[in-house]
Amino acid sequence: MTDDSTQHDLSNQNGGSDHLPGGAASDDRLGLSLNSELPGGRPLNETYWAASDMIPHYTIRHLAGAREELSCFRQLEDESAALYFNIVHGAKVRRRFTTAKSGAPCTDYVLIAHEGGSGGAVRERAIALFDAS
Known part of the structure; x- marks a missing residue:
């Protein structure tokens, strides 16, 4: 069994792959948590809502x-x-x-x-x- 706690590959829009920061994956069916933290310590949910408030x-x-x-x-x-x-x-x-x-x-x-x-x-x-x- 491999330890995948530091990198989680996701496909991006160009067919390549990116990875989520460590700790972003969870045990749910999608394999990632929306309550994870982005680099810089800002939670993903907070980042999403801040961005959606910018669109009137x-x-x-x-x-x-x-x-x-x-x-x-x-x-x-x-x-x-x-x-x-x-x-x-x-x-x-x-x-x-x-x-x-x-x-x-x-x-x-x-x-x-x-x-x-x-x-x-x-x-x-x-x-x-x-x-x-």
Whole structure:
């Protein structure tokens, strides 16, 4: 029986292999623990949540009438959120938007980015939308 407590091979996206730091594997079916520590002493779970807080959650807020908010989930860019809205919600509201400054500015809808801050605070950033219909 070999001692594999210091290196655990994993395949990477390029077909090669990398290894987890010592102690990262456990006895579960996947062979690794999400509560392991990365080099530098930072827990893997904490690193994942810190990274996911950097990606904002977007909503499109209707400023007139019912004042509803339609989710565009987490997106890497403002324009990606507008594209998501066009695909998922565009037919319902019969509108298509872009964040590119082209077309007429939209006065009744605004894109809101909910960005995580320190101590769990959430900051809202409003992004102007333009008609893409």
